[in-house]
Amino acid sequence: MNLLATRIDLDAIAHNTRLLKDLVGDVLLMAVVKADAYGHGAARVAQVMAEHGADRFGVATLQEAISLREAGITKPILAWIWSPQEDVAEALALNIRLGVPSLAHAQALVDAAVPARVSVKVDTGLHRSGVDEADWEQVFTLLRDAEHLTVTGVFSHLACADEPDNPMNDEQAQALERAITLARSLGLEVPENHLCNSPGTLTRPDLHHELVRVGLAMYGLTPIPGVDPGLKPAxxxxxxxxxxxxxxxxxxxxxxxxxxxxxxxxxxxxxxxxxxxxxxxxxxxxxxxxxxxxxxxxxxxxxxxxxxxxxxxxxxxxxxxxxxxxxxxxxSATELAEATGTINYEIICRPTGRTVREYEGGIDL
Ligand SMILES: Cc1ncc(COP(=O)(O)O)c(C=O)c1O
Missing domain, CATH: 2.40.37.10 (Lyase, Ornithine Decarboxylase; Chain A, domain 1)
Structure with missing residues (x-):
């Protein structure tokens, strides 16, 4: 008997995956399973997501990506937080795709001279990581000219997607369009471009592009109170x-x-x-x-x-x-977040220390 446990309902994960896949139709569904799948245990929930409609997986670090492969995930995995000083050989040998958020990252991959699929993370207004617009052309050209590299797409991250009326969403969408147009004009195919996280996916079907990167909603929570297509908290x-x-x-x-x-x-x-x-x-x-x-x-x-x-x-x-x-x-995680002045994202990442994970369900429904 565990005195302290997170109980994770794998049937809820399966339900949310199918629901979101249905919602986005032909668009590819990338399940974001960084931070050990927002506390749900990536190795286990990613299997369920893969079985029920997730086409891709997204993580932050190389180690997270490597652990997913070790857990038997064979679908494409994109990792977007890594340092140009890091050794990427193991990740690339496991066919892990890398996000390229700066010129230095692009140069590191050119210098590594190892075949890799990469996506360019462009800054469209979040002003966190992402290639600045002034450097887009240089980065696209550098990657295009490296024969060992394949650029699968261009992506960006929304700053205010949980505020659907914020004009920043459209500004960022237009900036991403500029980046895609520029990449194509330079001869890159960029077949898989993406912008939407959970709030963007739920409120802006016009911005889905070829792929959406969904984290929070996969776990059954909505980032925008009242916007909920029938998710089940897991x-x-x-x-x-x-x-x-x-x-x-x-x-x-x-x-x-x-x-x-x-x-x-x-x-x-x-x-x-x-x-x-x-x-x-x-x-x-x-x-x-x-x-x-x-x-x-x-x-x-x-x-x-x-x-x-x-x-x-x-x-x-x-x-x-x-x-x-x-x-x-x-x-609910959302009620506790409201009571304690935070967001449900942080609440589900809280359990730690002596908490053990218990899984329920997971049989095909
Ligand atoms: C780059 C990127 N894409 C997608 C996501 C998923 O966001 P959400 O949990 O809102 O779906 C995150 C998480 O913060 C992220 O950092």
Whole structure:
């Protein structure tokens, strides 16, 4: 029995993959499984995604890409965070495609003299990584003239896709069009170009190009409240109550006695703390789901434990009962994000420390 686990519903992953693939039609679906598939465990969920309609995989680092290949993923994998000083030989030997976000990256691949498929990541307004417009021609020409390199496409990342009315979305779309036109005018075929992340995919079918790069929605969450084609959240974070104990009016709990009972009642102790990814700052914002009801976390979050107020414990909560930190039976990741001043992306990446993964489902539906 695990005292602290993320429970991952592989049927929900399969459902979301099919739903998104249907939604984009003939467009290629790249499942973004960086950061260990947003905490869901890339090796396992990528298999399910591959079976249910993902055409490509996207990751950040070379090591993430290599691990996916080692897990048996044979579909094309694109990695976009790497350093020109890094040794890319192992990744290229595994047929991993690389994003090229600067002139120095392009030069490193030219110098490596190893066959590779590459996509040029152009900066269209995010002003993070991506080749600046002033360098597009030089980078396209350099890559075109290297016989060992094949440029599969041009891509970019939206800065404000979760604000569908933001004019920046159209500005970036136009800039990507300029990059594609320039690449083609220089003789590059660029058959697979892409711009859309989850919010772009859900709200801007006109910007899908040949491929969409979808992360958050694959895991069943929407980046834009109210925009949800029927996604199923796949991950719940679940602990088990260690003890249920009485508290008297006027008694306080946990470090510094920041919470005091105003009437006689019951407390539950749950073995999840800041070492496991429950931030101290969640104090007073987290509601824990027990038996389908929400109970307030009270007092300081400790390294290994939190305390939950059961009030009069009218539903008979006992030691051993499941306590849902977020997910099915508790606050949704989106509700917890709203309560704690962050986004659901960060919430699903929280579970760490002693949390173990438990998988459910995964049989063909
Ligand atoms: C370059 C790139 N593409 C796609 C994604 C997927 O974004 P989302 O999770 O919003 O679908 C990310 C994640 O941040 C990213 O960095």
């Amino acid at each position: 991950l719940s974070w679940i602990s088990r109550i260690l003890v249920v104990k009485p508290v008297r009016a006027g008694e306080s709990t946990s470090y510094n006695h920041t919470w005091t009972a105003d009437e006689d009642g019951w407390l539950a102790v749950v073995p999840a703390g800041y070492a496991d990814g429950v931030p101290r700052a969640w104090q007073g914002q987290l509601q824990v789901g027990i038996g389908g009801k929400l109970y307030p976390q009270v007092g300081r979050v400790c390294m290994d434990q939190i305390v939950v107020s059961l009030g009069q414990n009218e539903f008979g909560v006992q030691a051993g009962d499941e306590a849902v930190l977020f997910g099915e039976g508790g606050m």
